[in-house]
Structure formats: C-alpha cells, structure tokens
Amino acid sequence: MNSVVLRVERLSKSFAGVRALDGVSLEVRAREVVGVLGENGAGKSTLLKVLAGLCQRDGGHIAMRGRAVRFGSPREAAEAGISMVFQEQSLVPNLSVAENIMLGHEGVAVRAGFYDWKRLHAMGAAQLAKLDSTLAPWALTETLSFEERQMVELAKALTIEERTPHEPLILLDEPTSMLDAGQAQAVLIGIERLRGRASVVFVSHRLDEVLRVCDRIYVFAEGRCVGQGQRGVCTKAELQAMMLGRRHRVDSKDGSPPQEAPTSASAVILSVRDLSCAHRYHSVSFDLRAGEVLGIAGAAGSGRDSLCRALFGAETPDSGEIALDGRPVRWREPADAVERGIGYLPGERSTEGVVAGMSVAENMTLAHLGELRRGPFIGLRLEKALVRRWIERLGIKPCTSADMQAQLLSGGNQQKIVLAKWLIARKLRILILDHPWRGLDVGAKAEAVASIREVARSGIGIVLITDALDDLIALSDSLIVMKNGLVSGRFTCSAAKPPDWRVLECML
Amino acid sequence: MGRPGRAERHPAASERARRFAGHPVQWQTWGPFAALLALCLGFGIAEPSFLTLSNFWVIADSSAVPLILAVGMTFVVLQGSLDLSIEGVMALCSLTFAMLVLNSRTALDLGVMALGLAVLPGLCIGMLNGIVLTRLAVPSFMATLGAWSAALGLAMLLSGGQPPILKDEAFRAFGLGRTAAVPNLALVAVAVVMVGHVLQHYTRFGRYSVAIGGGESVARQSGLPVDRYKVFAFALCGLLAGLAGALESARIGLGHVDIGAGQLLGTVTAVVVGGTSLAGGRGGVLQSAVGALLLNVLANGMVFVGVIPEAQKMVEGAIVLLASLLATWQLRGRLWDVR
Numbered sequence: 001m002n003s004v005v006l007r008v009e010r011l012s013k014s015f016a017g018v019r020a021l022d023g024v025s026l027e028v029r030a031r032e033v034v035g036v037l038g039e040n041g042a043g044k045s046t047l048l049k050v051l052a053g054l055c056q057r058d059g060g061h062i063a064m065r066g067r068a069v070r071f072g073s074p075r076e077a078a079e080a081g082i083s084m085v086f087q088e089q090s091l092v093p094n095l096s097v098a099e100n101i102m103l104g105h106e107g108v109a110v111r112a113g114f115y116d117w118k119r120l121h122a123m124g125a126a127q128l129a130k131l132d133s134t135l136a137p138w139a140l141t142e143t144l145s146f147e148e149r150q151m152v153e154l155a156k157a158l159t160i161e162e163r164t165p166h167e168p169l170i171l172l173d174e175p176t177s178m179l180d181a182g183q184a185q186a187v188l189i190g191i192e193r194l195r196g197r198a199s200v201v202f203v204s205h206r207l208d209e210v211l212r213v214c215d216r217i218y219v220f221a222e223g224r225c226v227g228q229g230q231r232g233v234c235t236k237a238e239l240q241a242m243m244l245g246r247r248h249r250v251d252s253k254d255g256s257p258p259q260e261a262p263t264s265a266s267a268v269i270l271s272v273r274d275l276s277c278a279h280r281y282h283s284v285s286f287d288l289r290a291g292e293v294l295g296i297a298g299a300a301g302s303g304r305d306s307l308c309r310a311l312f313g314a315e316t317p318d319s320g321e322i323a324l325d326g327r328p329v330r331w332r333e334p335a336d337a338v339e340r341g342i343g344y345l346p347g348e349r350s351t352e353g354v355v356a357g358m359s360v361a362e363n364m365t366l367a368h369l370g371e372l373r374r375g376p377f378i379g380l381r382l383e384k385a386l387v388r389r390w391i392e393r394l395g396i397k398p399c400t401s402a403d404m405q406a407q408l409l410s411g412g413n414q415q416k417i418v419l420a421k422w423l424i425a426r427k428l429r430i431l432i433l434d435h436p437w438r439g440l441d442v443g444a445k446a447e448a449v450a451s452i453r454e455v456a457r458s459g460i461g462i463v464l465i466t467d468a469l470d471d472l473i474a475l476s477d478s479l480i481v482m483k484n485g486l487v488s489g490r491f492t493c494s495a496a497k498p499p500d501w502r503v504l505e506c507m508l
Numbered sequence: 509m510g511r512p513g514r515a516e517r518h519p520a521a522s523e524r525a526r527r528f529a530g531h532p533v534q535w536q537t538w539g540p541f542a543a544l545l546a547l548c549l550g551f552g553i554a555e556p557s558f559l560t561l562s563n564f565w566v567i568a569d570s571s572a573v574p575l576i577l578a579v580g581m582t583f584v585v586l587q588g589s590l591d592l593s594i595e596g597v598m599a600l601c602s603l604t605f606a607m608l609v610l611n612s613r614t615a616l617d618l619g620v621m622a623l624g625l626a627v628l629p630g631l632c633i634g635m636l637n638g639i640v641l642t643r644l645a646v647p648s649f650m651a652t653l654g655a656w657s658a659a660l661g662l663a664m665l666l667s668g669g670q671p672p673i674l675k676d677e678a679f680r681a682f683g684l685g686r687t688a689a690v691p692n693l694a695l696v697a698v699a700v701v702m703v704g705h706v707l708q709h710y711t712r713f714g715r716y717s718v719a720i721g722g723g724e725s726v727a728r729q730s731g732l733p734v735d736r737y738k739v740f741a742f743a744l745c746g747l748l749a750g751l752a753g754a755l756e757s758a759r760i761g762l763g764h765v766d767i768g769a770g771q772l773l774g775t776v777t778a779v780v781v782g783g784t785s786l787a788g789g790r791g792g793v794l795q796s797a798v799g800a801l802l803l804n805v806l807a808n809g810m811v812f813v814g815v816i817p818e819a820q821k822m823v824e825g826a827i828v829l830l831a832s833l834l835a836t837w838q839l840r841g842r843l844w845d846v847r
Binding site (some may be wrong): 095 | 709710711712713715718719721722723725727729730731732789790832
C-alpha cells in the first residue's frame with residue numbers, strides 16, 4: 001500500500017456567500033493519478049486553488065505527508081512540493097520555452113544576475129526530456145501550438161522536483177479542455193509519464209480521459225464529493241449518473257424530439273464548389289440547405305478548421321467558388337460575411353466570446369444596436385423585450401439574468417449569450433459553429449445542443465465542427481468527412497444515422 | 509500546420525536563438541532599422557551633403573541625449589509602465605550638477621564627483637516612482653506625472669530665476685569636445701546603449717522585465733519579485749534621465765529648468781517607433797536606439813532638404829504614425845491567431 005501524500009478532510013470554502021466547497025474529503029497516495037470529475041461549478045477548481053495556496057479555506061483540514069498544513073501563498077504550497085498547471089495557460093508568450101519552464105527558478109543558469117543562456121536551455125531541455133518532449137528550449141513560446149504549450153506547462157510544473165526533497169504533487173486543472181482529441185492524447189501521454197515520478201490530481205469533465213489515466217476518481221457535484229470510483233471497476237455510465245445526479249441524461253437516443261429533416265425541397269442557401277487552398281484543403285464541394293445542420297468531421301489538420309474560416313471570410317481560398325443563394329461571393333474580411341448573414345461561433349469563449357463587465361443584455365445586443373434604434377437613442381424597452389425573448393428561447397439561466405454581468409454566468413450560458421448575439425441579427429442565414437462545446441461540461445453541452453436544434457428549426461443553415469463524433473452524428477442532417485484536405489466521405493443522417501465506425505473509417 | 513523550425517535542433521538556429529535570446533528575427537525587429545537606412549539613403553539622394561561624415565557626427569551628437577533617455581524608458585515600457593517624469597528629473601539633475609561643479613552661483617567645485625552626485629536625485633525620484641506605483645497602486649501614468657511637476661518645481665527652487673553658469677572647463681570641454689572625431693556625448697550614449705542591451709538580454713533584471721511586460725500575473729504566480737523589478741526599472745530610468753540632464757548641462761554650459769523641454773514626447777516616440785509596445789513585453793534597447801536615431805535623422809535631414817520649419821512637425825507626425833502602424837501590424841490578425 002502506498003503512503004498517503006495528501007489528505008483533505010471536510011474542506012469548505014465560500015465565495016461571497018456561495019458555497020464552492022462543502023465538506024469535501026479525499027486523499028491522494030504516492031505516485032497515484034487521482035481524477036476529480038464534475039460539471040462546471042462543482043467545486044473542482046476551487047479545491048485545486050485551495051491546495052495550491054491561491055485561496056484560503058474556510059474550514060476543514062489539509063495534511064501533506066501526515067503534517068497539517070495551511071498554505072498562505074503559492075510559494076508555501078510549492079515549498080511543500082505542490083505544483084499547479086492552470087486551465088488558462090500561465091506561460092509568458094514573449095519568453096523562450098526554457099525561460100518559461102525555469103521562470104523564477106533559474107538557479108545556476110543565472111550567476112550574479114547574469115544569464116547563462118546555454119545552461120538555461122540545457123535545464124529547460126532536461127525538464128522537457130522528462131516528458132519525452134523534443135521541443136526546442138529556445139523557441140519563442142507564442143510560436144508554439146496549444147498542445148505544445150501544454151507540454152511546456154507540464155515541464156514547468158515538474159521543475160518542482162529539483163526544489164523539494166519529496167516527490168511532488170502536481171495539480172492539473174482541466175489541461176485538456178481546450179484541446180481536440182488528438183492534441184489531448186499528447187497531454188494524456190504526458191500525464192502517464194508523470195505517474196512514474198509524482199502524485200497527480202487531474203481535474204476534468206471528460207469522462208473518457210479520466211477513466212483512461214486515473215487510478216481513482218472522485219466525483220464532485222455542487223461543492224460536495226458525491227461519489228468515488230476505481231479504475232477498471234466503475235463504468236462511464238456510472239460516473240455520468242453520479243455527475244448528473246438527479247438530472248436525466250440528455251443525448252440523441254432519448255429525451256430529444258425527433259429531428260424534422262429538412263425536405264430536399266428547402267432551398268440551397270450555400271453551395272461550395274471545388275474550393276481549394278494550398279496545403280490545407282482541396283476541391284471541396286457541398287450544399288447547405290435552409291434549416292439543415294451540416295456536420296464536418298475530420299481530425300485536426302484535416303483542413304476542416306481552415307475550410308470553416310474560409311466560409312466566414314477569415315481566410316482566402318486559392319480557387320473554387322462559394323455561392324450564397326446561387327450567387328458567387330468573395331469575402332474580403334469576416335465583416336463582409338456577417339453583412340450577408342453568416343454568423344460564426346467560436347469555441348474559445350474566453351478570447352472571442354462575451355465582453356466582461358457588460359451585462360447579458362448588453363452583450364446580446366452589442367452588435368445590433370442599429371436595429372434597436374429609436375431616433376438617435378437606443379430603444380431600451382425594445383432591447384429589454386428582445387433580450388427577454390431570447391433568454392427564454394435559449395433557456396439561459398438564471399432567466400432573470402438580463403442585467404447580470406455576463407462573465408458571472410456559467411460557461412454554457414455564456415455560450416448561449418454569444419449564440420443569441422448572432423440570432424438577434426434578423427438577417428442571419430447561416431451559422432458556423434466551430435467546436436461550440438469546447439470547455440463546456442455535460443449539462444451545459446446538452447443545453448447548447450438543444451438550442452442549436454432550435455436554431456436550425458427556424459430555417460437557418462448550420463455548419464458544425466466538433467471533435468465529439470457521436471454529438472456530430474447525432475446532431476447533423478448530413479455529414480461530410482475530411483481527411484488530409486480532401487472530402488473522404490459523405491453521409492446523410494436524416495433517415496438513418498451512420499454508425500460512428502463508418503465515419504471514423506473515412507477520417508483515419 | 510506546423511511552423512518551420514519549430515522543434516528543430518539545428519546548431520545554427522540554436523546559435524542565432526541564443527544571440528537574440530529566444531526572439532526570432534522578425535518584421536518588428538528589422539523594420540525600423542530598414543526604415544532608418546531608407547531614410548538616410550533618401551535624404552542622401554535628395555541632398556548629397558547629408559551623407560557626409562561631418563553631418564554624421566552632427567547627428568550622433570544630437571542623438572546622444574535622446575539615446576540615453578530612450579534606454580532608460582525602454583525598461584519601464586517593456587514592463588508595461590510609463591515614466592512621464594524624465595523632463596522634471598533632467599531639470600533637477602541639471603541644476604544639481606551645475607551647482608556642484610565650479611559655477612557662477614555656489615562656491616562648490618566638486619569636479620567629477622559632482623556628476624556622480626548629480627544623478628542621485630534622478631535615481632531617488634525613479635525609486636520613489638516605483639515605490640508609489642507598486643506600494644500605493646497609483647498608476648505609473650499619474651505617479652510619474654506628479655513626480656514630473658514636483659521635480660521641476662524643485663529645480664525651479666534651486667534655479668531661483670538665476671540659472672547657474674558652468675565654469676568647470678574640463679566638463680565644458682568634455683560636453684562640447686570630441687575624441688578621435690567622435691563627439692564625447694555620443695560615446696557615452698553608445699556605452700549606455702550597450703550596457704542597456706546587455707542588461708536586457710543577459711541579466712535577470714532584463715529578462716524579468718520582459719516577463720513582467722508579457723504576463724505580469726504569470727510572473728507573480730511564478731514567484732518573481734515583480735514589485736522590486738519595477739522599482740529597479742524606474743530607478744534606472746530616473747538615473748539615466750539624470751545623467752542626460754547633467755550631460756546636456758555640460759554641453760550648453762548652464763544648469764537650466766527647461767533643459768529637458770520636449771524630451772518626454774521624443775523619448776516615448778523613439779521607444780514606440782523602434783517597436784517597443786506600450787502594452788509591454790515587446791521590443792528592446794537596440795530597437796529603441798534605432799527609434800531615437802530615426803527621429804534625429806529625420807529632423808536633421810528635413811533641414812537639409814529644405815522642409816520649412818513649420819512643416820517639419822507635420823512630416824514628423826506623419827512618419828511617427830506610419831512607423832507605429834507598421835510596428836503594430838502583426839496585432840491586426842490577432843483574432844485568427846489565437847488558436
């Protein structure tokens with residue numbers, strides 16, 4: 001039996017009267033990967049923050065290796081061997097990889113205030129080598145891809161090994177939530193490598209990942225620990241049931257009304273012919289009808305992301321034709337596409353989503369104030385009615401949230417606000433959804449799915465990209481599969497859903 | 509799709525990366541330098557006498573003080589702050605210097621030691637700026653605006669309407685003189701730029717300044733003593749502003765409250781034109797030096813080609829606008845670069 005590294009007992013923590021943690025107990029043993037599962041707002045991140053010394057507990061006990069501890073700052077936590085990898089990446093973009101890894105702990109690479117770059121790069125490379133990563137330590141961090149930066153984060157967390165006599169405890173706060181399946185794979189392999197040298201707490205809301213890498217799993221809901229599981233003993237369904245508690249599962253097989261397939265009589269609104277862009281995609285053709293959900297499947301690098309950006313005018317194709325209502329169009333910039341009724345909903349809420357500090361109502365109507373104008377003023381009553389209608393229609397919670405600050409809402413609800421922002425535009429014809437569920441938990445996702453169906457029913461054509469294949473198949477009326485820049489398969493889903501292995505076959 | 513050279517372990521690439529301390533050679537780095545060369549060439553073609561050695565030394569001489577100021581300001585701006593107090597600091601240190609060497613007002617004659625003492629008020633004001641900023645959380649813009657007035661006021665008090673005249677011949681000779689045809693002040697400026705460059709790329713202070721500008725919260729999270737390095741940067745900026753004030757006094761032979769008039773805008777412009785972002789984290793000492801040279805070449809060249817003084821400011825403004833536009837060009841595509 002491995003020794004217990006961390007023991008947490010009856011931990012509680014409130015923020016402004018809201019109980020984020022309510023009597024949570026758990027333990028982590030040496031060289032164990034412990035999963036913490038839960039929806040957004042279940043208290044997972046708060047737990048990690050308390051453990052990392054970023055905030056103070058209100059009650060309960062924490063013991064590290066048998067000794068009671070209370071961390072007043074991240075530094076104190078680090079001294080005890082706790083290192084945290086944050087959900088939002090905590091790397092300085094304009095520093096080199098090695099500088100980021102060793103930031104604040106340059107040690108012998110800085111003598112009398114002077115840098116020995118050779119040594120620093122060697123130290124950075126040594127940390128990366130622990131993860132079998134071959135990233136160049138001198139590369140500028142901002143030139144790396146997201147998953148590469150995530151490896152740098154892990155390497156940075158590992159530097160703690162050299163600073164404490166104990167084996168470290170590494171806290172990972174949703175390190176894969178922004179990654180697609182292939183990218184997440186690399187990070188998961190990194191976590192596997194950590195197992196040989198550290199204890200890990202891995203927070204996620206992706207069941208598959210947690211089941212794959214974790215030895216034991218704690219399930220959180222509403223600030224409490226509602227269940228535990230052992231790898232190999234508990235199943236995905238059991239965990240899901242624990243996470244959702246009373247709420248029933250929402251997926252395509254039950255609960256949702258059958259989709260009304262758009263009849264082939266409904267007009268083609270967007271047609272793409274032989275669209276090509278060097279090194280990205282080649283000779284792509286498809287039609288999108290009003291009220292249709294067109295899914296584009298493909299691995300990262302298959303050209304689907306680039307294709308979507310071309311539809312929205314953010315990238316320019318080399319050749320081929322995009323036609324809107326039968327008339328060829330050429331976007332110079334995204335504003336042209338918006339002008340013609342194309343909306344784009346990105347996955348990254350934090351960078352492209354809601355404006356912090358503005359209310360839900362203001363966020364929704366931000367781009368369309370012109371339509372609410374009464375003379376030189378904004379028709380406030382008009383705005384209010386409009387906002388209330390959309391809050392109701394998309395089921396944004398709480399339903400009285402019109403005047404609340406948008407960033408206070410949960411991730412799923414923020415996503416809906418962005419959706420509403422596009423839908424408010426009366427002329428919206430086509431909505432492009434680029435990984436709309438990235439970073440959303442199970443419940444929020446189910447709600448987002450429902451609102452997307454609602455949108456399609458109103459006659460808007462939807463182009464959908466997501467890595468969750470079962471969602472894609474469930475939601476799409478027709479599906480094209482891309483591989484290495486070419487369309488490798490086409491499926492019609494309105495009559496009978498294609499089995500996912502058929503789609504996968506085309507992808508791989 | 510992968511960027512070329514992302515994970516390569518090529519010895520040449522490593523060598524280059526080491527030299528540039530992780531910064532790849534990019535448009536922001538060489539753009540202003542190319543503009544500087546183009547400007548020189550353009551003026552040279554329009555008026556061949558512009559491209560003479562003697563005019564080169566004139567430009568070098570007039571660039572000396574702006575260069576020294578730009579180096580100090582670079583570290584402050586790299587960290588994402590701004591120091592508006594340099595004109596006041598220059599005035600105060602100019603007066604201090606003029607009254608410590610042999611002069612018309614006091615009986616003191618401290619010689620070279622006067623220079624060392626004269627920059628101390630600059631250092632102190634800089635440190636004070638940093639402390640007010642970090643401890644009292646007053647934005648650097650406001651804190652240093654206050655320091656500017658206070659320092660200028662102190663200088664006025666010292667001056668008392670009677671600017672002290674320098675009588676120390678050695679300093680006068682140094683301020684106006686040349687060593688092997690090179691203006692002495694230009695030599696000082698080159699030394700300051702070199703020291704600044706080394707500070708930025710090879711010391712903890714420099715690299716942490718870059719880190720603070722790139723992500724202050726991350727820097728704090730990583731346990732860097734961010735506040736201490738901010739105080740350092742303001743102290744350095746104040747110190748160099750003081751040096752600039754004293755040197756300018758040696759040149760004009762006077763301790764004067766207006767000695768720094770107009771330098772603030774010029775310095776900030778030089779820093780930004782060189783490619784150092786006001787948001788922090790980008791740019792560097794050499795870039796700022798190029799920016800300072802660019803402005804001085806422009807001012808000098810316009811006289812040569814006969815732009816009337818009234819229009820000079822206008823042309824300068826247009827060029828500054830253009831340079832800023834080019835320096836921030838990469839930020840325009842940002843929406844699509846986040847992934």
